[in-house]
Every structure is written in structure tokens, then in C-alpha cells.
Amino acid sequence: MPRKAPGARERGIGAELRKIREATGQSVTAVAASLGWSKSLLSNLENGKRNIEPEEVASLLAVYGITDSRRDDLIGRARAADEPGWWERTLPGVPTESGTLASYEAEASALLDWTPALIPGLLQTMDYSRAYMLSDGIDPSDVEVRLMARLRRQQVLSGPVQYTAIIGEAALRTPFGGRAVMADQLRSVVRIADAQNVTIHVVPECIPHAGLIGAFMVIRFPVARPVAHVELLRTAMFLDRDEATPYGDAVARLRAVSMGATESTQLIATVAEEMRADGGVA
Structure with a gap:
């Protein structure tokens, strides 16, 4: 074999x-x-x-x-290592890159996630994620299995990994699935932020910074060198060694222009209430 x-x-x-x-x-x-x-x-x-x-x-x-x-x-x-994780079992409709990302996340000591216009995948509710996938033109027959894979990925946050999400303010106000779904999504983010291993920052709108070029995640390991996961349309790429270094530097610059953790969760909660009121959510 x-x-x-x-x-x-x-x-x-x-x-x-x-x-x-x-x-x-x-x-x-x-x-x-x-x-x-x-x-x-x-x-x-x-x-x-x-x-x-x-x-x-x-x-x-x-x-x-x-x-x-x-x-x-x-x-x-x-x-x-000879015992395959779920990501090594081929799931129809799930990109290979998703399995690779899950394998890195499972071994990581820290995840630094930047998303300028979307709620990060590890924080997405199923309704929000489904709405985004459908709006992105993903075949409806593939959506449910992708949601299953995403739900499995999210289990990493229940472990010891230190997760930091830096989210562009625009992501909070773009209601995939409608305002009621978005209100639930934002309230879910606030709940997850209570975990000791999770930190969430929001970068205010209209602040110039290099992160506007697109979403990425810096994956840090206990000993191995960091890897950068860079999102592309319908795929992604993984960079290591010197190619990953600029992304680690970008995280530091994004933190410098972001709100503090408390201020960020307060803003997320406020926008959730606005969405709830406009969407007629109880």
C-alpha cells in the first residue's frame, strides 16, 4: 500500500x-x-x-x-499518523483544500484568522454558511456535505488551540440569509467569544490597511514553522517559510488598527440587536 x-x-x-x-x-x-x-x-x-x-x-x-x-x-x-482523520476520507463535493486546512487546524497551537467581508468559517452558523454557499453559486447538492465538513472543522475550537478572529466591520453588516439569520449569527459570535481560548477583534470600516486585499489565516504549530492559508475564489493556497512571513506581519498590523476585544464584542452585540429589530426576531 x-x-x-x-x-x-x-x-x-x-x-x-x-x-x-x-x-x-x-x-x-x-x-x-x-x-x-x-x-x-x-x-x-x-x-x-x-x-x-x-x-x-x-x-x-x-x-x-x-x-x-x-x-x-x-x-x-x-x-x-497512520490513523486517518475525518478530513482524509474523501467527501464528495468538499474541496481537497478544506481537508488540508482541517488537518493543519487539528495540529495547530494558534490560529489567527482575518476575514474582511465574511464571518470566519470557524464561527459561522449553519444557516449563515448555507446562505453564503448558495449565493456563491455552489451546487445545492454539495452544500449539505460541505456544511457537515465545516461543522467538524469547528470542533477544533473545543480543544486547546488559541483562536483569534479579526473581522472587518463590513462582515457584521452583510446579512447573508437575511437579517434574522444574521442576527443569530452575530449572537453566536458573541457567545463563542466567551471561551477562554477565543479572542475576537473588529477592524472598523474606512480604515486603510493591507488586509483589504483578502482573507487569510496564519496557522502556528508548537514546533513547526507557521503556515499561511490564503483564500481564493473557490479554492485556497498554503504558504510556508518566507512566503508565510508577510501574513504574520499583516496580523500584527491588523491588530494595531482593530478594536479591543471587549469593544469588539459590544459592537457585534449592538449590530445583532439592530438586525434582530429589523428582521423581526424575538
Whole structure:
């Protein structure tokens, strides 16, 4: 059976192995030679470009003299990598990029999400999300399965990940599904903002900033380098290394022009009440 494509978990394991190797002062060339491997094989393992077997992890840790709890943890994680998450099971109508994003989110320590004109996907109610998908021209037969995938993605917020959403004010006032649906959506955002691992900021309208170019998410991991997820029309792209750096810088600039967390949730609640009144919601 061919190996499955490497993903976020492999990036994390590889980064930790690289960190351990560097701490021992050994070079890639020397370690690869001691194991009879090619230099490129070890480099690919460390950079998450190749799926890694538990036996390979054990061999590397033996060379590095690691016998403490890190050994069991890393070998266990490599073994668990063979167990597919829901995102690795093909769902008709769900883009491959959505599964890749879910795999990164599942391994992340922090998610920094910027959306200038929409409520972020991880915060969307099903009614709001459905209305947006239909307005975007997605085949109605694909909408429900995409909603299922989105609901599964949202479960990541129940874990330890630190999630920061920076939302353009225009997103609060664009009522996909109508004003009643939007009122429910905004009230849901306010409720989610109460979680200790969730922080929400709003960027006021009419403030010039580089984020106006489009939505993106910076995904940070415990050890591996950050990845930027950049949204495109009907697809997305993932950037890492130097290509991801400008997006991390953009997050800092967006925070500088955004409202504080308390002020932001107060504004969201106020707009929700406006939508509720106009939409006739009880």
C-alpha cells in the first residue's frame, strides 16, 4: 500500500526531530550516513515532506540518545499518523483544500484568522454558511456535505488551540440569509467569544490597511514553522517559510488598527440587536 501524503502531523514530528538533532550538534549528513540513509531522505522527514514511520523515528532517537518520555511520545504520534482523520476520507463535493486546512487546524497551537467581508468559517452558523454557499453559486447538492465538513472543522475550537478572529466591520453588516439569520449569527459570535481560548477583534470600516486585499489565516504549530492559508475564489493556497512571513506581519498590523476585544464584542452585540429589530426576531 502506498504511503499517504504527509500532512500537518508529519510537519510537527519532523520539526521536533530537527530540533533534537540540532541540540545534539549533529549534521544532517552525519546522521543520515550513520543510518545508511540519503541526506535528502532525512531532510524531507525533518521538513514534513515525507510520511514518517515509527521505526524511522525510533532509529533517529537512538542516534540522538533520546530515551526519556519524548521517545514514547514521538513514536506514538508517528504511529497515530497512520490513523486517518475525518478530513482524509474523501467527501464528495468538499474541496481537497478544506481537508488540508482541517488537518493543519487539528495540529495547530494558534490560529489567527482575518476575514474582511465574511464571518470566519470557524464561527459561522449553519444557516449563515448555507446562505453564503448558495449565493456563491455552489451546487445545492454539495452544500449539505460541505456544511457537515465545516461543522467538524469547528470542533477544533473545543480543544486547546488559541483562536483569534479579526473581522472587518463590513462582515457584521452583510446579512447573508437575511437579517434574522444574521442576527443569530452575530449572537453566536458573541457567545463563542466567551471561551477562554477565543479572542475576537473588529477592524472598523474606512480604515486603510493591507488586509483589504483578502482573507487569510496564519496557522502556528508548537514546533513547526507557521503556515499561511490564503483564500481564493473557490479554492485556497498554503504558504510556508518566507512566503508565510508577510501574513504574520499583516496580523500584527491588523491588530494595531482593530478594536479591543471587549469593544469588539459590544459592537457585534449592538449590530445583532439592530438586525434582530429589523428582521423581526424575538
